[in-house]
Amino acid sequence: FWSLSCGGATNFVDSANISWVSDNEYITKGNTTTVDFNTSLRFFPDPGNRKCYKLPMNYTTSSSSLILVRANFVYKNYDGLEQPPLFSVSLGTAVAAFINLSFKDPWIEEFIWQQDNKDTLPLCLNSIPNGGFPVISSIEIRPIPQGGYYSGMDDFTNKYPLDQYDRIWDPDQDFSPFHTSTGFKTLGTFNTWGLKESPPQPILQTGRVLARREGLSYNFALKNLGDYYVVLYFAGILPVSPTFDVLINGDVVESNYSVKSWEVGSLYFLQKGIKSLNITFKDISFYPIVNAIEVYEIINIPPESSTTVVSALQVIRQSMGLDLEWEDDPCSPMPWEHIQCEGSSITSLNLSFNKLTSFGTDLDGLINLRVLDLKNNSLEGLVPESFGAMMNLHLLTSGNLCLSFSMSKCYDATANATIDAPQVTVFNKKKQTLHSHLAVVLGAVGGVLLVLIVVSILVFVYIRRKTPEFKHRERMKADLQMRNWNAAKAFSYKEIKAATRNFKQVLGRGSFGSVYLGKLPDGKLAAIKVRFDKTQLGANSFINEVSLLSSICHQNLVSLEGYCHEPKQQILVYEYLPGGSLADNIYGANSKRKTLSWVCRLKIAIDAAKGTNLSSSSAIMAKPYLQAGAFEIVDESLKETYDEESMRNTASIASRSVDSDASQRPTIAEVLAALKEAYSIQLSYLATAGAGLST
Structure with missing residues (x-):
């Protein structure tokens, strides 16, 4: 277990013998206080949208790829203002929940999260305009039983130590089944070997049984229109074996389901696009029974922005000396300050009023940028040539010094030392009529325009004459260089x-x-x-x-x-290689004729890494396609043909290779070593399974 006391001053062990640590090492923002004598909390009056904890993902040795993340939010009028806050909570790039402490205080949210081979998971509290200061009291991470929650996609609360995974099981009184029913309890012990979710014995020993009429119904108030995952648990605590239909929102999803005495079972359903949930158990013989119900909302996780773009933004921030709280993903769950996004693409960057004196570096790395606002800085000189290649870019530069794509196009003639300012004669105003005033003004303006036109034409002709000669000379120089390299x-x-x-x-x-x-x-x-x-x-x-x-x-x-x-x-x-590209053989037309085995794909990766190792010893950079868990991204055609450790090791090194922090990426030599190890593991797996090497 990993348990974080938010706002806690010291580490401690609670009455259930669970160790808690202070959150001081996991966040630098916010203030702390205590309510109800011993409940600590951290609140965030800081400016900015995101207040993020970096939850460690490497604390557990559990082989399951799922974890339970539980957060406890407490207000309890700590500030004396009687204004409970409203804010959102995000995991990774996904907004996972909205917290309204005026509705319920304290508020507990639980999330089942698919681990993705990263060392940390951002859990962020996100401010909402006029919603008050976000606040949190504790964060817990618990392992999930291996293989659990994958199928189909009394008056007290049960948790640890009754549940070894520390899940919270609430009594069903708050859900008030429609028809009169009776609670039953037995002290018998059930064999849960067939249930991967491993519900605790106290949960299976209690159940709700229909006492009369034809159906037992539960109504659940759902927060949002969306997709929901439902798990139903049944245990034979009665001396009879009831048979019944299971209906969800009026539709029969399981017919003639039987619960045999002293046996346990479970049903799993994925309901898409629903805004209310009714679960009904309709009697066929004897009396319907249910022992536990779990309902999870399915949260879509937005794709992360390109690691290349994230690195470019961090370089821009550092090279320009900007004091911005840019961390994690720039677009999700909500855009960084000064940034606008469409999906995971950055389309607008506002760097106005920042006293910038240079363009910094890597701005041309923002390939989808449509608006770059550099107004009212201290920029001077030529706009980088790379901006000209960004065809859809709208560049805003007003309020700077002389700034242009060409030094001959500065907005003021005096801004360029190579252009002399014309001399203008000033007349005595007392001796001039309105007509003469107008003549002087028109004459001065005309003279200035004439000088500018003549100078511009001369500069243009000079550049036109010099540019081809210069380009030809540079090209000849480059050709000579390439010949000296013994190029092809x-x-x-x-x-x-x-x-x-x-x-x-x-x-x-x-x-x-x-x-x-x-x-x-x-x-x-x-x-x-x-x-x-x-x-x-x-x-x-x-x-x-x-x-x-x-x-x-x-x-x-x-x-x-x-x-x-x-x-x-x-x-x-x-x-020319006639076999087609690797993408063609994995996803394209070639894949329909023959599937590349996992060992063959590893061999290709190793050979590619050997070639790359010859040309470079720096860190490898790959496209960010590995943002799901290790086994979520596995090609369906490879099902049950690979060793899990081999796949996990490969996914791990691939995920590290697209880290947004370039210093954390492995060298190509490290990648090669990891791939060779995965290859050896897969060969051993095939030898043990008695399979041949398919290519």
């Missing part, structure tokens, strides 16, 4: 068009550009990659890529056959 063959753009038959057959597309099938003059097939990025930054990246690929040779790396480097053309020519 240099193709002309005309040869590339002929090889691809005017770019007829597309093999694939990505953020970098398109790949076409080509046939070289010697008859060899090739995969020809045409880049989208034609900027100078893209040209530098292209030259570096040619340099890197020309310097390495490995059996697990696609070889570079040649390149084309001409004006506005950056093309790479690779050897």
Whole structure:
């Protein structure tokens, strides 16, 4: 068990022999106080939307991937204002509950959470406008019985030690079954081996039995319209075996269900899109009986923002020296301050009125950005060239110093030292008529405009003359560099068009550009990659890529056959592999013909890592597709063909590889070692199972 006393000053052990620790090491915000003599709490008058705890996910050795998270919220008029707060609670990127302490105080929320191989889980209290200060008294994490809660998708409260997993089981008096019924209790012991949820014996020893009429009904008030998971428990505490139908919201979901004497059973139902819940047990023979009911709301977890974007934002914050409380995900459960999102994509960034003197770095990493507000700062000079490549970007820069994409376009002639300000004669106002005043003003304005037009034309002509010469000189220099690297063959753009038959057959597309099938003059097939990025930054990246690929040779790396480097053309020519991409073989048309086994996929990953290890020893960066639990993301076609430890180890190293903090990502050597270990485990599993190696 892991138990956190929010606002507690010291660690202690309670009457149930459960150890509690102070929350001082898990959060730096908020103030603390005590109510009802010994109940501590932490409240958050701090500005900002999120107040987050980082709950440790590595405290338990339980093999179950599910955990129970329980939070206790207490107000008890600690501030004397008699204004209970309203706020929301989120786990990870999901808003999990809304807490209204004017309705119930204290308020307990329980969540069953799928662990995702991360070291921590953010639990955040999120302010609501005019809702008061969020407040919390305790947080508990408990293991869930392995395999439990997966199927189908007395006057006291029972919990630990009666329930070894410390779940809370409330009596059903608050739900008032519609028709007269009787409570029964027996001291017999039941064998719960068949129930993965392992309900405690005191729960099975008590039950509600219909005394008369045809049905026993429960009505549950649901908080939200949504999907709900229902678990029903039955134990044969009567000397007879009743048979009955189970109805949910009037529909029969289980017919002729029997509860045999001294046996236990359970039913599981997933109800989608409901806003009320009625559970009815309709009599067929003898009397319907139910021993326990669990109802869980299914919360959709929004996808996390790209780790590349999160890293870019943190670099921006640090390089610009901004004091912003940016932590966890920038878009969910609610956007960071100064940020607007659509889904998990950042579309607007407001950095106005921050006294910025530079653009910082990595702004061009926000590829979906549509509005960048830099108004009223102290920026001066050229706007970064990379902004020009962001076609949908609306850049707001008013209120800065001279700021432009071209130094010749500053808003004021005096802002550029290379342009002389025109001399204007000032006349004696007493000797001039209104007509002469107007003539002077018009003449001065006309003179200024004429000078600006002439200077602009001269600068434009000079740049037009110099730019082609400069670009040609730079390109020749780059070509000479690539030849000195012993790079592969240099193709002309005309040869590339002929090889691809005017770019007829597309093999694939990505953020970098398109790949076409080509046939070289010697008859060899090739995969020809045409880049989208034609900027100078893209040209530098292209030259570096040619340099890197020309310097390495490995059996697990696609070889570079040649390149084309001409004006506005950056093309790479690779050897063609007819087997298709890995994505085609796992998800595409090839997967329908043959399924890649888990051991085969591991071997591919190891070979790829070996090739990557040759070209780089830095940390690996992958796309953030591993945001679910280790077994939630497993390909359905691999069901029951893999070792769980092998899969868990692979998912763990993959999850670490997309950590938003680059310093926490493993090196490619560490990735390779982890994959080899997973591969060995899978081979042992197959040998034990007597299976052959499928490829």
